[in-house]
Amino acid sequence: MTFDSNPLNAPNPIDETDGMTTSLAKTNSPKGTWWSRHQVLVNFWLDSLLLVLFITQAWLLAVVNVVFPRGAGPDWTIWGATPLDWSEAAFATFCLFSACIVLHVMFHWNWICAVVATRLLGRKPGKDDGSHTIIGVCVLVFLIHVILVGILVARTGLVNSKTVHGRGTDALLRQETTTLNKVAVRTTSWAGEQGSVHSSRLRTIA
Numbered sequence: 001m002t003f004d005s006n007p008l009n010a011p012n013p014i015d016e017t018d019g020m021t022t023s024l025a026k027t028n029s030p031k032g033t034w035w036s037r038h039q040v041l042v043n044f045w046l047d048s049l050l051l052v053l054f055i056t057q058a059w060l061l062a063v064v065n066v067v068f069p070r071g072a073g074p075d076w077t078i079w080g081a082t083p084l085d086w087s088e089a090a091f092a093t094f095c096l097f098s099a100c101i102v103l104h105v106m107f108h109w110n111w112i113c114a115v116v117a118t119r120l121l122g123r124k125p126g127k128d129d130g131s132h133t134i135i136g137v138c139v140l141v142f143l144i145h146v147i148l149v150g151i152l153v154a155r156t157g158l159v160n161s162k163t164v165h166g167r168g169t170d171a172l173l174r175q176e177t178t179t180l181n182k183v184a185v186r187t188t189s190w191a192g193e194q195g196s197v198h199s200s201r202l203r204t205i206a
């Protein structure tokens with residue numbers, strides 16, 4: 001591409017009489033870097049992949065939430081896959097989709113910076129002096145930290161509804177074992193009592 005690094009100064013891509021976009025026509029020229037020659041096609045295929053991943057996610061989540069009955073366990077399946085399998089597939093698709101979104105935003109980062117600088121901050125359009133990359137890395141690191149903090153906050157609220165009076169699963173297991181032992185002792189002594197009654201009856205008969 002021959003236009004300067006500020007995408008706001010780029011010509012309208014659809015201004016050619018042959019119906020081909022200006023940027024696509026220019027990127028077909030043998031001059032320029034690999035990226036400048038292939039940027040439009042890379043964006044096109046990435047955008048297409050984004051669309052496919054978005055639709056796939058929508059379908060998987062709809063199946064989990066609409067087709068399976070609420071609270072369905074592993075005994076319910078669609079084509080052999082349980083609700084857990086379906087939601088795991090949705091999560092895997094989401095992870096791939098997120099990575100593609102990060103790439104998508106990275107490829108449009110100059111455009112975003114230019115809009116913020118010129119339209120929001122009222123600055124004159126200028127060339128990127130490398131600050132866009134630094135800001136981009138900072139924004140990415142900040143957003144990753146926001147997600148990590150969100151995960152940690154959620155972990156503080158993690159509760160197992162089967163725990164006894166807020167104690168852990170070990171306490172629950174200990175309590176269950178004690179209860180089972182008590183039941184076993186009672187059953188044994190009851191059986192013993194029945195046995196002695198039976199033998200005393202036999203003695204009486206004899």
Ligand code: HEM
Nearest residue numbers: 043044047048049050051052054101104105108109111112
């Ligand atoms: C299903 C998801 C998405 C699809 C299919 C999609 C598709 C597209 C397409 C076709 C374009 C114009 C062509 C291009 O330059 O690549 C575009 C531009 C853009 N997209 Fe997305 N996009 C998606 C999600 C997102 C998200 C989540 C963001 C931001 C977080 C975003 C930010 C942008 C920006 C900043 C531009 C440039 C805008 C412009 O040049 O006017 N997109 N997108």
